[in-house]
Amino acid sequence: MTSYRALFILVVLALGNLRLAKAQDNYEIQVYGSDTVAPQTTMLELHSNFTAEGSYPALGSQFTSYGVYPTNHAEHETVEITQGLNNWSEVGFYIFTSTRKGDGWQWVGDHIRPRVRAPDSWHWPVGISLSMEFGYQRAAFSQDTWTMELRPIIDKTIGRWYFTVNPALERSFHGPSVSQGVGFSPSAKFSYDFNKYISGGLEYYAAYGSITDVSSLRNQQQQFFPTIDLNVSPNWEINFGVGVGATASTDHLIVKGILGRRFDWTHHRAGSSESTQ
Amino acid sequence: MDRRDFLIGASLAMLGAAAKTKLWAQTPADVRLEIAPLKLEIAPKKEIHTVAYNGRVPGPLIRWPEGKPITIDVVNRTDGPEIVHWHGLWIPSEEDGAAEEGSPMIAPGGQRRYSFTPRPAGFRWYHTHTSAGHDLKRATYTGQFGCFYIDPKQSPGAYDQEIFLTLHDWNAYMGGAGDASMDAFYDYATINDRMLGHADPIKVRAGQKVLFRILNASATAMHWLALAEHDLTVVAMDGNEVPQHAKVQAVRLAPAERIDILVEMNRPGVWVLGETRAEIRKAGMGIVVEYANQQGEPKWIDPPEMLWDYARFAKPQPATTQPDERVPLVFESKFHGHGDVDYWMINGKSFPKTETIPLKEGKRYKLAMQNKSGDDHPIHLHRHTFEVTNLDGKPLSGLRKDVVVIKAKSNAEIEFVASNPGATLFHCHQQTHMDFGFMMLLRYI
Numbered sequence: 001m002t003s004y005r006a007l008f009i010l011v012v013l014a015l016g017n018l019r020l021a022k023a024q025d026n027y028e029i030q031v032y033g034s035d036t037v038a039p040q041t042t043m044l045e046l047h048s049n050f051t052a053e054g055s056y057p058a059l060g061s062q063f064t065s066y067g068v069y070p071t072n073h074a075e076h077e078t079v080e081i082t083q084g085l086n087n088w089s090e091v092g093f094y095i096f097t098s099t100r101k102g103d104g105w106q107w108v109g110d111h112i113r114p115r116v117r118a119p120d121s122w123h124w125p126v127g128i129s130l131s132m133e134f135g136y137q138r139a140a141f142s143q144d145t146w147t148m149e150l151r152p153i154i155d156k157t158i159g160r161w162y163f164t165v166n167p168a169l170e171r172s173f174h175g176p177s178v179s180q181g182v183g184f185s186p187s188a189k190f191s192y193d194f195n196k197y198i199s200g201g202l203e204y205y206a207a208y209g210s211i212t213d214v215s216s217l218r219n220q221q222q223q224f225f226p227t228i229d230l231n232v233s234p235n236w237e238i239n240f241g242v243g244v245g246a247t248a249s250t251d252h253l254i255v256k257g258i259l260g261r262r263f264d265w266t267h268h269r270a271g272s273s274e275s276t277q
Numbered sequence: 278m279d280r281r282d283f284l285i286g287a288s289l290a291m292l293g294a295a296a297k298t299k300l301w302a303q304t305p306a307d308v309r310l311e312i313a314p315l316k317l318e319i320a321p322k323k324e325i326h327t328v329a330y331n332g333r334v335p336g337p338l339i340r341w342p343e344g345k346p347i348t349i350d351v352v353n354r355t356d357g358p359e360i361v362h363w364h365g366l367w368i369p370s371e372e373d374g375a376a377e378e379g380s381p382m383i384a385p386g387g388q389r390r391y392s393f394t395p396r397p398a399g400f401r402w403y404h405t406h407t408s409a410g411h412d413l414k415r416a417t418y419t420g421q422f423g424c425f426y427i428d429p430k431q432s433p434g435a436y437d438q439e440i441f442l443t444l445h446d447w448n449a450y451m452g453g454a455g456d457a458s459m460d461a462f463y464d465y466a467t468i469n470d471r472m473l474g475h476a477d478p479i480k481v482r483a484g485q486k487v488l489f490r491i492l493n494a495s496a497t498a499m500h501w502l503a504l505a506e507h508d509l510t511v512v513a514m515d516g517n518e519v520p521q522h523a524k525v526q527a528v529r530l531a532p533a534e535r536i537d538i539l540v541e542m543n544r545p546g547v548w549v550l551g552e553t554r555a556e557i558r559k560a561g562m563g564i565v566v567e568y569a570n571q572q573g574e575p576k577w578i579d580p581p582e583m584l585w586d587y588a589r590f591a592k593p594q595p596a597t598t599q600p601d602e603r604v605p606l607v608f609e610s611k612f613h614g615h616g617d618v619d620y621w622m623i624n625g626k627s628f629p630k631t632e633t634i635p636l637k638e639g640k641r642y643k644l645a646m647q648n649k650s651g652d653d654h655p656i657h658l659h660r661h662t663f664e665v666t667n668l669d670g671k672p673l674s675g676l677r678k679d680v681v682v683i684k685a686k687s688n689a690e691i692e693f694v695a696s697n698p699g700a701t702l703f704h705c706h707q708q709t710h711m712d713f714g715f716m717m718l719l720r721y722i
Binding site for chain 2: 120121123156157159162193195196199231234
């Protein structure tokens with residue numbers, strides 16, 4: 001418990017000295033569950049997000065009026081590699097890329113994301129986890145280049161239903177949002193298991209602006225993604241969704257997909273279904 | 278109607294019947310078991326709140342000569358109905374200790390005398406036969422288990438030391454989700470009542486032949502065991518001598534399976550006898566084996582990886598006796614969401630709606646099983662011993678058991694002679710499977 005408390009205090013202190021960051025910019029569109037990748041296991045994910053209707057360049061420029069590449073018809077490909085450290089922690093690493101007609105395929109930035117969770121042995125009635133993401137994105141793609149996100153995760157599975165909420169807080173180290181304080185960017189998801197292999201759900205992503213000065217609705221980001229999860233194998237993660245932006249500041253139409261492959265480096269797993277050692 | 282409702286109904290009926298009969302004799306019984314809550318210390322500052330027999334885990338070893346009648350008084354000091362199943366014994370249904378067969382439940386505060394003649398000889402065991410459902414602090418998740426050894430009329434063979442060991446997992450909780458259904462996971466595991474490093478070591482001498490009789494009393498978990506640097510000669514399974522005494526580096530035990538292994542103590546040192554999987558050893562499943570005049574830290578060495586194949590201990594020829602009847606059984610799961618356990622069906626139905634198989638005394642039956650599910654199932658036939666005759670199309674014979682694992686997506690055949698009239702239960706010994714439909718009755722007609 002002492003180490004968890006120390007970590008929590010460190011994170012709160014860090015946030016207190018930082019300033020506002022902006023939302024995730026459609027490189028990784030995912031509401032987190034509390035579970036972490038098992039030890040001696042690596043999860044490799046490819047996040048593919050196509051903005052069918054997004055921002056446009058300003059007149060006479062290849063950039064938007066905010067000085068970044070437009071998102072309209074941009075394809076964002078993100079590689080996420082997550083390594084399980086023990087049965088309550090993991091660390092993830094992101095490589096963000098973007099391609100758009102005329103702009104070529106470009107490296108956008110990298111993030112690192114350590115995450116801890118309440119171990120199973122605590123027997124809590126809900127899953128609880130805390131993620132801290134830190135990293136850089138090029139100024140041509142994000143006004144705020146160095147950012148940090150603190151994301152609590154609360155989830156619960158009841159029969160065929162699954163619920164998760166991520167009330168994330170964001171800060172910027174460098175960029176125009178630095179002066180805006182802590183930003184609030186919650187996300188949430190619920191899903192229903194149609195059968196063992198197919199679950200359908202709704203994901204919600206938002207950025208409300210600073211927690212001390214909430215943006216007007218027009219300037220908030222609000223997105224809703226009807227999604228399908230395919231549970232074809234314990235080693236694969238497949239998620240597909242179409243997102244609709246509900247405010248003027250949100251990209252209006254995004255198609256997203258996540259393809260994940262789990263690599264188990266152990267020779268065997270605990271449990272009752274193994275006949276081999 | 279689920280299994281719990283069925284048991285409550287059956288219990289009330291049985292309790293009524295029990296009231297009309299004299300269940301408690303004035304004469305002292307040969308064995309007395311008291312079921313009561315227990316705070317069990319499995320390591321310093323690690324206490325398990327459980328229920329056990331006679332305030333200990335495992336319960337007392339019952340060692341009894343084959344063919345000699347025994348009386349066992351059982352007192353229930355818990356707040357729920359209880360029952361004790363005498364696993365692997367050929368005894369009447371009403372004494373077998375399964376309410377589904379007609380054995381009476383023992384009411385809270387109540388008591389019952391079991392009377393039977395133990396047979397066949399070999400390593401049997403006893404345990405609670407109640408339902409846990411979603412409450413993973415009940416039934417076989419508790420410490421209600423013990424070894425029952427029926428001494429053969431003739432001496433079984435040469436060994437210098439005999440040691441009974443029981444495997445158990447503790448503090449179960451439901452986990453999993455993701456793309457699988459929920460299943461039981463555990464915080465701790467023990468051999469007998471202590472975690473690795475916290476029990477007195479097993480003392481041996483170089484040159485000794487030690488016979489380990491090992492029971493997996495886990496509610497749901499399969500376990501692999503090895504003794505570092507030593508070969509294990511498997512001499513019996515589920516208390517019955519195997520046709521081929523094969524040497525292996527590790528043994529696999531499903532819930533309710535027993536194994537007798539003979540070990541030649543020819544590597545002096547201080548070693549760990551434990552689970553082959555490091556995370557389960559770390560959770561406690563292991564015990565130190567210490568040679569005389571040897572000291573130092575106990576050593577663990579991983580055995581080579583291996584597949585567990587029952588056929589290795591059986592005759593490779595098909596059984597010579599032909600069955601009189603073939604009973605096809607298909608095992609399937611029914612998905613109830615990633616946040617629930619799977620429910621189970623035999624031939625499309627869950628207990629108590631499963632069909633009842635009619636038996637005629639003296640006939641030989643083949644249960645032809647097809648496991649369509651993605652889980653292994655340690656199936657158990659009460660009150661009879663069966664012969665494993667086919668595993669995934671590969672014939673074998675001579676391997677007599679009362680629990681056998683039907684691997685996921687596989688076929689298996691077992692044969693038995695209907696020689697013990699009375700209602701007979703057939704079920705998966707995984708507590709989460711039997712509680713959610715994986716049971717069936719066979720009845721003599």
